[in-house]
Amino acid sequence: MLTISRSIVLPENELTERFLRADGPGGQHVNRTESAVELRFDVARSPSLPEPLRARLLARRDRRLTDDGVLVIQARRFRDQGRNREDARDRLVEIIRAALVVPKARIATKPTRGSKERRLAGKSQRGKIKQTRSRDWSRE
Template identity: 45%
Template sequence: MSGDEEEPAPSSRIPVIGRLYITRDDLNEEFIRASGPGGQNVNKVSTAVQLRFNLWANQTLPQDVKSRAAKIAGSRLTQYGEIILQADRHRTRERNRDDALARLIDLLKRATEKPKPRKATKPTLGSKRRRLDAKKQRGQVKKLRGRSSGFED
């Protein structure tokens, strides 16, 4: 952050992991009608929540975390850089809101984990031998499919 930007109030901070956090300003909630449990209530009350997190506009997460989060989000990431999560497992708004936020935090936590670099390895001697043996055996099978040597009844 540069010196002229204000720190968000601690109450608007949502901790992700360690010192990383997101702010409530980055979130946008919309309540919609849910399918699933709820009986007649499901037709009358909008209990499902659609949580939108603007990933690209966020100022508190490092760029490498944002790019990994975009990869993890997959089809839940819009072309405008918003992660959309829909929660309708529960019958109440509050539980669905908490569920959506918990899923977003989990996604961001997974994005903070740096992938292990792949170390190039050579195939073992045993694996080379097994491969060659399998090739020879396959060649034998194909050879036996050929025409016979002329001794027919």
């Protein structure tokens, strides 16, 4: 069981772990031990996630999310397989907790009179600068 919040708990059978050989330093047994962990979680088909949370997770532009809606996390930070497993699970929890926060709806507003005047003043000033350039070229 992986606890996300009080109401959301992911059972072990929804997580798929694959162990692979990690690159980088590892000592004598670097080519024999499979210490890196690839954790897969099917966001699109998980019955444990509420529908609004699932929609927010799938809407994220995350390169770790496949076209089928599977979240793939690779952990190879440590030399120890157990620590990499824990790291991958912690990162999954962080991603899901970040999606729990509902983004505040943006309220459309109109520009103020002062901001319109400042924008127009800036445009006219820029136009005057360009006008002076054109006169300089015509004299030559």
